[in-house]
Amino acid sequence: MGPKALGVQGINQEVDLSILSKKQVTLVVKREDLLHPFISGNKYRKLKYNILEAKQRGLDTILTFGGAYSNHIAATAYAGNLYGIKTIGVIRGEELSENWMLNPTLAEAHRHGMDFRFISREAYRRKSESTFLKLLDKDLGPYYLIPEGGTNVLAVKGCEEILTPQDRDFNVLCSSVGTGGTLAGIINSSLSYQRIIGFPALKGDFLKKDIRNFTAKENWEINTDYHFGGYAKVSEALIEFINYFKEKTNIPTDPIYTGKLLFGILDLVKNDYFIPGTKILAIHSGGLQGITGMNLVLKKKNLPLIKV
Ligand SMILES: Cc1ncc(COP(=O)(O)O)c(C=O)c1O
Structure with missing residues (x-):
């Protein structure tokens, strides 16, 4: 993009929720969603x-x-x-x-x-x-x-610029997965002691193979428990979580990707998946423009709406 845009970085925002202090886990969200309202994350x-x-x-x-x-x-x-x-x-x-x-x-x-x-x-x-x-x-x-x-080779190259030297303190890096390009970029620029967890927003076991097309590293895993039934599928519990998370942290998430990601991370924290002392960095990959369209669908189904 334009030379002025080169080198832009998302700020890191720490999440303050009682479950995190109880489990002695740190969770920080990298606000790539704030880079731009449309070309965000x-x-x-x-x-x-x-x-x-x-x-x-x-x-x-x-x-x-x-x-x-x-x-x-x-x-x-x-x-x-x-x-x-x-x-x-x-x-x-x-x-x-x-x-x-x-x-x-x-x-x-x-x-x-x-x-x-x-x-x-x-x-x-x-x-x-x-x-x-x-x-x-x-x-x-x-x-x-x-x-x-x-997603292609140049997209992965761009996603390799999400992490910065200050992110070396995190031992777990989490990101939502659609086609896998974003996760591959994060994996490529991660350090060997960091563990990367991808949370697919859709069903299917093709993703690991797709990600391997773009990375030779092995310090990553895919957690398939939080797709909520598949791409663009949502439940009342997910919508309630998105509204709760926004109210508590002032961080908006979208129903297709990042809401599922944060729901998954906090559910794993609750279930002691991470040992005390774990420092997690969650990448907010944007997608907030999709909320308006999803709210039209939710309204038709008489489901609670996502607060904007
Ligand atoms: C907001 C958002 N987050 C995450 C993803 C997943 O990224 P990828 O397709 O690179 O796995 C997408 C889809 O591209 C997206 O729109």
Whole structure:
């Protein structure tokens, strides 16, 4: 991104909750969510070197993929607008072509200049096949392709900049996992005595393999107990936790990624997973733009809303 943005770091905020003092565990949240309202958290990290690369290759269009509530779609649209690059979002779900303007994430992305191609879920599953991309290629001019979730080698390189030298005092580092790029970056820049725990926001055992594509280190594990039924699935208990955590700590979390992460960490603390004296750093990877869309879904289901 712009030279001014290079070197930006999230501040570390300690969490003060009685369960932590009772168990003698320190929990600090790295507020990457405060980097930017739209290009926040891991999105800033993932897009930074990709945008530089697109510019260097002389490509003036970025094409990428995502679902209706994708933080990556929101961030790519905003960044493209900021840095003078056209953006095209290939969006999962043909039905959205009729009413995308009612979806807060897509409406915001469009406001920042993103052009959409809505495709069926079936076609979306084939999006990485070269024939599919060639079809798109025929319709569109040259573009720089960023995969779903924004994860590629350059994204991982950006995520390697999340940790700073002051983070060497932490012995456990925790982050939410979608495609695994953020966790891989954190693992790559971690120190050998640090243990990294990834909390997937979705179901499936493909993640370990995906993460190994981007790191050769072994000081990490995946905890699959806190996905709450899968991607974008939430429960009343999770919503209540998000509201409680915000009220107590003044740290907002999102229902898809970081709420599940903090719920998981504190549940593990409660169940004595960490020995007394453990110092945990949790990465707040952003995603707060998704709250508005989730609240519309919660309202329809008569569930409690996330307080903003
Ligand atoms: C807010 C937020 N946190 C965490 C993640 C997971 O990151 P990754 O896909 O690199 O595992 C995502 C998805 O990209 C996200 O939007």
